[in-house]
Amino acid sequence: MIDDGETAFLLVIRDSWAGARTASGPGGLPMRVGRPYRGPVSPLSRRVREARERAGLSQGELARRAGVHPTYISHVESGRRSLGEDALARIAQVLDLPFAFLRDGEAAPGYQSADTAIVEARRLTRTGDPRGAAEVLAGVDVSGLDVDAAARVGLAHAEALDLAGELEASIDVLERLCAQLLDAHRYDRAAYAAMRIVMALTEAADLHRAVARGEDLLSRLPAEATAGDEVVRLESTIIWAYVARGDTTYARYRGGQLLARARAHGTPRAVSSVHWNLAFVDDALGEPGSALLQIESAIALAGVDEVDRDLPRLRLDRAVLLVSVDPPRPVEALADLDAAQTALEIGESQVELARAASVRSRALLLHGDPEAAVRYAEQAVELLRDGVRRDAASAHEVLGDALLAQTLSTEAVKEYRSAADLLDMIVSGRPAATLWRRIGDRLRLAGDDDARVAEAYGRALAAAGIRGDMPPRPRRTGLEIHPDR
Numbered sequence: 001m002i003d004d005g006e007t008a009f010l011l012v013i014r015d016s017w018a019g020a021r022t023a024s025g026p027g028g029l030p031m032r033v034g035r036p037y038r039g040p041v042s043p044l045s046r047r048v049r050e051a052r053e054r055a056g057l058s059q060g061e062l063a064r065r066a067g068v069h070p071t072y073i074s075h076v077e078s079g080r081r082s083l084g085e086d087a088l089a090r091i092a093q094v095l096d097l098p099f100a101f102l103r104d105g106e107a108a109p110g111y112q113s114a115d116t117a118i119v120e121a122r123r124l125t126r127t128g129d130p131r132g133a134a135e136v137l138a139g140v141d142v143s144g145l146d147v148d149a150a151a152r153v154g155l156a157h158a159e160a161l162d163l164a165g166e167l168e169a170s171i172d173v174l175e176r177l178c179a180q181l182l183d184a185h186r187y188d189r190a191a192y193a194a195m196r197i198v199m200a201l202t203e204a205a206d207l208h209r210a211v212a213r214g215e216d217l218l219s220r221l222p223a224e225a226t227a228g229d230e231v232v233r234l235e236s237t238i239i240w241a242y243v244a245r246g247d248t249t250y251a252r253y254r255g256g257q258l259l260a261r262a263r264a265h266g267t268p269r270a271v272s273s274v275h276w277n278l279a280f281v282d283d284a285l286g287e288p289g290s291a292l293l294q295i296e297s298a299i300a301l302a303g304v305d306e307v308d309r310d311l312p313r314l315r316l317d318r319a320v321l322l323v324s325v326d327p328p329r330p331v332e333a334l335a336d337l338d339a340a341q342t343a344l345e346i347g348e349s350q351v352e353l354a355r356a357a358s359v360r361s362r363a364l365l366l367h368g369d370p371e372a373a374v375r376y377a378e379q380a381v382e383l384l385r386d387g388v389r390r391d392a393a394s395a396h397e398v399l400g401d402a403l404l405a406q407t408l409s410t411e412a413v414k415e416y417r418s419a420a421d422l423l424d425m426i427v428s429g430r431p432a433a434t435l436w437r438r439i440g441d442r443l444r445l446a447g448d449d450d451a452r453v454a455e456a457y458g459r460a461l462a463a464a465g466i467r468g469d470m471p472p473r474p475r476r477t478g479l480e481i482h483p484d485r
Helices: 004-022 043-055 059-066 072-077 085-094 099-107 109-126 130-138 147-163 167-183 187-203 207-219 229-245 248-265 268-284 288-301 311-322 330-347 350-366 370-383 390-405 409-423 430-445 450-463
Strands: none
Touching: 043 059, 043 072, 059 072, 059 085, 109 130, 109 147, 130 147, 147 167, 147 187, 147 350, 167 187, 187 207, 187 229, 207 229, 229 248, 229 268, 248 268, 268 288, 268 311, 288 311, 311 330, 311 350, 330 350, 350 370, 350 390, 370 390, 390 409, 390 430, 409 430, 409 450, 430 450
């Protein structure tokens, strides 16, 4: 089957052969002409070749499925011929690509509209309107985009919903996106989307679902993809979910296996990711010193090849551990926060900025500056005023600590109760149990009534899956705040 475009191509070849027989050299003597000049490979040629290779098709197989001459695709990819509209449409259909993208690439109107929407959403996020950003991205028509461009829009949409505190809506977007990426054999990107799903579910304290969904998505990736960085990071995040659920012994075993595999087959960034999540395991097991060593190993490996976007978040987590070790090291924690702050601001994640403000408040309180601690804790609360997050409960707790350190007991109790109200909306699990226990300690120190203190301890037990009529008397811990210090 030869279309009009192929006929034109054959005429060009015939004419070039004729020219080779009749062309003359100096003095009018016959001269043999070599192969016709080929210009540089066109963007269209590159798009066809890249799409064919991603689809796992040979040139001959693509030509057969598209109903064109067997050498047709070879000539197109080498830049020796162009594509007629009919042939282009058939090739686009076989490759499961939008016709407009195959023809015009990212200059197609749909792509320009999507890019414009992403830029506008970023502007809205920077000005503190993530809900507006989510609405802009929800209005993008991705039906005319290829799977990679649609993924860029989807990930930006999920991020905006996350920042707006709409975690379930963000998870729904990520689920659809992950399914599309798996169908298109974009395994690295699918693993990244799956990792984001597990992170969001863990953030929402839906821990059983986080573990089950992560394991299910991991099992859908082919064996040849499991050594990739994003797949290692996905499994590391699942281990983090196990820790949050309380399965720390299994998490440590699984993490050790993953670390050995990553060291044998992964990149430094992949190994860094495993150390990072093993830090959460050690911290959950009550070993902040070991957790700190894991984080420092992760930092040493992060950015070996280039500046790593994870480095500021690693420094933030190191600061968290530095205020938790015995004795605490608040000056080092503040230095880590200073090093990470600019990158966190550029990243524009309100959750991470709020965490940084909360940790800074704790470090300043330990360093003897309760007034500055109050300012940063208030900043953390304001950043997380929308949505229901475990981090928001922690921010109110930190603010209560800073107020209590200034002997403002009434105001501190108010913040602790706000933290408790937020915890009421979080699914049970290890993080909720830990926070409830701390809130009980704080309410007792602030002088709240015994009924509320006992209720907080009871909630801690219930969140951990323990039932009893009366919670045990609280033990004194290093978490206690003494107003006279």
